[in-house]
Amino acid sequence: MFFRYKRSLQNGATYEYLQIAESYRLEGKPRQRVLATLGRRDRLEAEGKIDSLVESLAKFSQKYRALKALSLEARTAKLWGPVLIFDRLWEEQGLLEILNKLVDGRKFGFDLERVAFAMVLQRLIAPGSDLQGSEWARTVEGLPEIALQHLDRTNGFLAENREELERALFARDRDLFSQELDVVFLDTTSIAIHRDEETEWRKRGYSRDHRPDLPQMVLSIAVDGQGWPVSWEVFPGNTADPVAFEAMITKLRTGFAVAPAKLATRFRIGHVVVVADRGMMGKKSLDLLTEGQAPYDYILGCRMRKQKEISAEVLGWAGRYEDVAPNLKVKEVRIEDRRYVICLNEEEKRKDEAARLAILDALREKLTGGAKNLIGNKGYARYLRVAKDAVQIDEDKVLLESRFDGKYVLRTNTELPAAEVAKTYKSLWRVERAFRETKSTLEVRPVFHHRDDTTIGHIVAGFLALRLEVDLQRRLDEHKIDVSWPTLMRDLSQVQAVHLQVDGQSYRLRTDLQGVAHQAFQAAGVRPPSAVTICD
Numbered sequence: 001m002f003f004r005y006k007r008s009l010q011n012g013a014t015y016e017y018l019q020i021a022e023s024y025r026l027e028g029k030p031r032q033r034v035l036a037t038l039g040r041r042d043r044l045e046a047e048g049k050i051d052s053l054v055e056s057l058a059k060f061s062q063k064y065r066a067l068k069a070l071s072l073e074a075r076t077a078k079l080w081g082p083v084l085i086f087d088r089l090w091e092e093q094g095l096l097e098i099l100n101k102l103v104d105g106r107k108f109g110f111d112l113e114r115v116a117f118a119m120v121l122q123r124l125i126a127p128g129s130d131l132q133g134s135e136w137a138r139t140v141e142g143l144p145e146i147a148l149q150h151l152d153r154t155n156g157f158l159a160e161n162r163e164e165l166e167r168a169l170f171a172r173d174r175d176l177f178s179q180e181l182d183v184v185f186l187d188t189t190s191i192a193i194h195r196d197e198e199t200e201w202r203k204r205g206y207s208r209d210h211r212p213d214l215p216q217m218v219l220s221i222a223v224d225g226q227g228w229p230v231s232w233e234v235f236p237g238n239t240a241d242p243v244a245f246e247a248m249i250t251k252l253r254t255g256f257a258v259a260p261a262k263l264a265t266r267f268r269i270g271h272v273v274v275v276a277d278r279g280m281m282g283k284k285s286l287d288l289l290t291e292g293q294a295p296y297d298y299i300l301g302c303r304m305r306k307q308k309e310i311s312a313e314v315l316g317w318a319g320r321y322e323d324v325a326p327n328l329k330v331k332e333v334r335i336e337d338r339r340y341v342i343c344l345n346e347e348e349k350r351k352d353e354a355a356r357l358a359i360l361d362a363l364r365e366k367l368t369g370g371a372k373n374l375i376g377n378k379g380y381a382r383y384l385r386v387a388k389d390a391v392q393i394d395e396d397k398v399l400l401e402s403r404f405d406g407k408y409v410l411r412t413n414t415e416l417p418a419a420e421v422a423k424t425y426k427s428l429w430r431v432e433r434a435f436r437e438t439k440s441t442l443e444v445r446p447v448f449h450h451r452d453d454t455t456i457g458h459i460v461a462g463f464l465a466l467r468l469e470v471d472l473q474r475r476l477d478e479h480k481i482d483v484s485w486p487t488l489m490r491d492l493s494q495v496q497a498v499h500l501q502v503d504g505q506s507y508r509l510r511t512d513l514q515g516v517a518h519q520a521f522q523a524a525g526v527r528p529p530s531a532v533t534i535c536d
Helices: 041-046 049-058 062-070 081-092 095-103 112-125 130-139 148-160 162-177 241-254 260-267 283-290 308-314 346-367 395-402 418-426 429-439 452-478 485-493 517-524
Strands: 002-010 013-026 029-040 076-079 183-192 216-224 229-236 273-276 297-301 322-325 328-335 338-344 384-387 390-393 407-412 496-502 505-510 532-534
Touching: 013 041, 029 041, 029 049, 041 049, 076 081, 081 095, 081 112, 081 452, 081 485, 081 517, 095 112, 095 162, 112 130, 112 148, 112 452, 112 485, 130 148, 148 162, 148 452, 162 229, 162 452, 183 241, 216 241, 216 452, 229 241, 229 452, 241 283, 273 418, 283 297, 297 418, 308 328, 308 338, 322 418, 328 418, 338 418, 346 390, 346 395, 407 418, 452 485, 452 517, 485 517
Parallel strands: 183 273, 273 297
Antiparallel strands: 002 013, 013 029, 076 496, 183 216, 216 229, 297 407, 322 328, 328 338, 338 407, 384 390, 496 505, 505 532
16 A cells, blocks of 8 residues: 555646555456545645655554654663674674683673674774773663773783684684685784783883884784785793794694694695795794604795895896886795795885985995995985095995895795795785774774783784674675775664664664665675664
């Protein structure tokens, strides 16, 4: 049954008549018939009879009564869109089941799994402190009442159970995606802790935050060839990159202390290629990679200036470069049993050359006015030769420096073509992207926690958030939906739940899906709720 207008021509004028009609079928064909004609549209509108009719009909419709009340009564709205999507991904990744199993038998007095989800959700949508998080949770649909102590205890629990959590997630990932661990990208970073005192974990060390005044923790992450977080580890702040690298390799090799028979099945040891940046490589690291009956293949960045074999022999190797991609050429070098691949970016080479010439021009000008203040300048010192009291430009050093222009050198024990070695190493951006998102979008740092365990739990929650983000981004890519993360979060955050009460009955209204929100729901496999829901 429905309303419609019927136009009629009378005395040269066209009028519209409001009718009630219904559809029916006659011999299998759709038909319509008029049940009643209510009158001319212009007269009904002028006399307010259409409004009266709608109000009268609304008495018999719970949903329309709610909509009518919405425009007249005070109401509140809560964030809903991101909750619906990320809660589905959280459940499909097994986090609900895993956390509840870890909590089983322990009495916290609150739903720890829901608090952990709230912490992760906050990092994805509204990064901030735990104090801010306890207030923010009240504005989110479906979250329980969360006190600051709940967040503190949940952080401690995540720190205490991070190995069991990681082990369970890894096993589930292998079953869920049926992937072999063909490529593992490794990298480390430091996270400044805004506390003065050092502890067992908070130590001062080399700071990538450029905050040597603050203690820190070192964070290491491993992702697979598709950018999926495979493993993460936290180290004391004075841990050197090679030490962290060795610990991560040992962790992958031992399979979280599982039996050797299960290890080959879970990690596919014989097929793993470890890819890591320059700071990771050392003799001990190489020995660790190649030891045992199931060694890893590797592609590692080299420190060109600090390794004499590379600066003196590899970079001086004769031979032609092979074009691989725009601004990427490669040349293979073998010295005894060691295989290197030199990668050259012509555009970067021109930039490096121009920068060096500018330094040399400035240096020649400054040498005319005295040299004492130049020796301590690292940018200048690499080009200078000091003999007795004379300081001058060393042309041999200038020539040596030119060898580094636009280049980086890789060492590998794989038999992959040089072009594939270079392309695989360039994919290290997956780890770097994970770190950028963990530090910015997910706001792992700066950290203000007093205790080591809650600080580590804070970091674990950040990586759980990263898993949800990577999962959603994967699904968007599969559906060919190209949207930036801030835009996606903005559109999803526009989907809110509006609560109101009419005549003792509670209703929940969903606001409209804006921008790419509908596509995101579709990609995540989540059906948007009805516009109006009657609550129990």
